[in-house]
Amino acid sequence: MRGADEQQSQIFSYLSPEARVRKDHPLRAIRIMVDEVLAQMSGSFGAMYAAVGRPSIAPEKLLRAQLLQMLYSVRSERLLMEEMDYNLLFRWFVGLNADDEVWDATTFTKNRDRLLEADVAKQFLAQVVAQAGAKGLTSDEHFTVDGTLLEAWASVKSFQPKEKKTPPPGDPGNPTVNFHGEKRSNDTHESKTDPESQLARKGPGKEAKLSYSGNLLVENGNGLIVDAEVFQANGTAERDAALVMMEKLSGTKAVTVGGDKGFDTRGFVAECRAGRVCGKQFTNRRSRRRSCRE
Numbered sequence: 001m002r003g004a005d006e007q008q009s010q011i012f013s014y015l016s017p018e019a020r021v022r023k024d025h026p027l028r029a030i031r032i033m034v035d036e037v038l039a040q041m042s043g044s045f046g047a048m049y050a051a052v053g054r055p056s057i058a059p060e061k062l063l064r065a066q067l068l069q070m071l072y073s074v075r076s077e078r079l080l081m082e083e084m085d086y087n088l089l090f091r092w093f094v095g096l097n098a099d100d101e102v103w104d105a106t107t108f109t110k111n112r113d114r115l116l117e118a119d120v121a122k123q124f125l126a127q128v129v130a131q132a133g134a135k136g137l138t139s140d141e142h143f144t145v146d147g148t149l150l151e152a153w154a155s156v157k158s159f160q161p162k163e164k165k166t167p168p169p170g171d172p173g174n175p176t177v178n179f180h181g182e183k184r185s186n187d188t189h190e191s192k193t194d195p196e197s198q199l200a201r202k203g204p205g206k207e208a209k210l211s212y213s214g215n216l217l218v219e220n221g222n223g224l225i226v227d228a229e230v231f232q233a234n235g236t237a238e239r240d241a242a243l244v245m246m247e248k249l250s251g252t253k254a255v256t257v258g259g260d261k262g263f264d265t266r267g268f269v270a271e272c273r274a275g276r277v278c279g280k281q282f283t284n285r286r287s288r289r290r291s292c293r294e
Helices: 026-040 042-048 059-071 077-086 088-094 105-117 120-134 237-247 266-274
Strands: 142-151 159-161 189-191 198-200 209-219 225-232 255-259 277-282
Touching: 026 042, 026 059, 026 088, 026 120, 042 059, 042 120, 059 077, 059 088, 059 105, 059 120, 077 088, 077 105, 105 120, 120 225, 142 237, 209 237, 225 237, 237 255, 237 266
Parallel strands: 142 255, 255 277
Antiparallel strands: 142 209, 159 189, 198 209, 209 225
16 A cells, blocks of 8 residues: 655654664764763863853763764864754764754854863863773874875965065955966965965975865874874974874883885984884885985
8 A cells, every 4th residue: 555645743752862873873882982081071161161150052062063073074063053953863962852952053163162272172082092092992102193284264365475565456355366477485475364374285286275284193003093283384394293292102112103205304213213213114115315214
């Protein structure tokens, strides 16, 4: 018998968002680990807020929502709020009931900035790494370093000479700029909207963009990220960040580190040898002037 294509609105719902999430969903295991870390950070959360006043968005829910945004590559907070409005999986993970109202995107962003200013996000990730270490999931001997360019939130049009010149005609918010024939470098130019960003490119033939250098330290046991640093994209940022991250490693025993050919310089290798790094492997097959052997 053919079923009828009808939809009748129900006044009451007897299923919670948790009941809609299958038992073997990967987010269930992640939620358990996240809740354990958030419980340990309750004291830090309490110190951030006043004892009286209008209640804000719970910091635990903020961090869970931010984690969802990273895991599912949601490109904006506004789209994240839209997803949470109709996605029961997202509602369950964050801690919202089916009837709870989703926050305004602007309100969510302002509350998120408060957490970032207090370095809560960094503390949260550090607790996650410590949790993995306590369960024996991370190696404390063998590591890999790598970096990439993070595009800055600044237009190339904002990259202008440091010496003030007469502004071009047109809309001051989006001026007409002709870069043809003009030599631009980080020594003579800077972004007027993000002065700390640097003009950089990923490789020969690639376009130059205002960027930062994002760097990771990964343990080789299970490929887990144990540290991260963001530096100015000044040409030596990857090596500088690697030294900083290796310096922060706990313990006193020697470690090994691997990386690509960008780390194969005499200065970086000497710094590694002066520290705790006893072994290294930097892939550099094209150059005959390698600072260390594979």
